[in-house]
Amino acid sequence: MKVLWLAAHPEERSLNGSLKDEGLRTLRAHGHEVQLSDLYAMKWNPVVDADDFDHTPGARLQISAAAERAHGNGTLSPDIRAEQEKVTWADTLVVQFPLWWYGMPAILKGWFDRVFVKGFAYGINDPATGQPLRYGDGPLTGKRAMTVVTAGARPSSIGPRGVNGDLNDLLFPLHHGTFWYTGMSVVPPFFVPSADRMTPTTFEDTVDRLRDRLLDLPSTPPLPFRRQNSADYDPETLTLRPDLAPHTTGPALHYTETP
Structure with missing residues (x-):
């Protein structure tokens, strides 16, 4: 594999920092190529503004059009171009972050924005x-993505009946709305x-599980999302056919089977 490991935690001595180090060590020891984007260590700028683009001063800034034009012209800011080169090089993205307020840290969200x-x-x-x-097809089709996510919540509280909600629902915007939208398969x-109650024993168990998951990444079945350009969706309204999952609502609609 050619792995881009994207990390977002401000403390190198944290659990996230330790898991990152163990993950990188495992991949390299087994012959995989790895590049690391440690966003806090890089002091990554997460804010989209006109400086990202070759933009005429004083003109109205239309973000998507300006970004598309600058990308085509090769005039995106150098830090953005460097990260895009890493994504292009990689066949696998590992995106690691602590779950803060039901989402990614702002610095990581800003990486995707830019x-x-x-x-x-x-x-x-x-x-x-x-x-x-999009949604199963796109410029990043052929790549795989996996999130490595820590949370302070106890295991029983994150699930179908847990007060914090189901993990696949919490990660749906990233898994489906970013990875799958751009064509990547999502494991x-x-x-x-x-995470804040980990002991040395549970840490070793966690590291063992992470090693296994990383080494199995190429053969891990992806989440069974529906492709937009399939017979499942009406091409005009982009809604799921009424005969499919007629009694289901929400994110669960967009899986071909329960993950």
């Missing part, structure tokens, strides 16, 4: 049909609950 621009990660149409290539997340 790097996954139109023309690079989305905004491509099928030349034969004119259909937008089930590696989840570490009770």
Whole structure:
């Protein structure tokens, strides 16, 4: 594998820092190529603004159009271009972060905002049909993605009946709305609950599980999301056919089977 490991935690001595180090060590020891984007260590700028683009001062800034134009012209800011080169090089993305307020840390969200621009990660149409290539098709088709997520919540509270909700629902915006939208296959997340109550024994168990998941990544079945450009969706309304999952609502609609 060629793995881009994208990490977002401000403390190198944290559980996240330790898991990152163990994960990178495991991949390299087994002959995989790895690049690391440690966003806090890089002091990554998460804010989209006109400086990202070759933008005419004083003109109205239309983000997606400006980003697409700058990407096509090769005039995106150098830090964005460097990250896009890593994504292009990789066949696998590992995205690691603590779950803060039901989402990614702002620095990681800003990485996607600035790097996954139109023309690079989305905004491509099928030349034969004119259909937008997204949700299972797209510029990043052929790549795999896995999240490594820590949370302070106890395991029983994150699940179908847990007060914190189901993990697949919590990660749906990233898994489905970012990875799958751009064409990447999404393997089930590696989840570490009770992160602030970890003992040396549970840490070793967690590291063993992480090693196994990383080495099995190439053969792990992906989450069974439905492709937009399939017979499952009405091409005009982009809604699921009424005969499919008629009594289901929410994110569960968009899986071909329960993950």
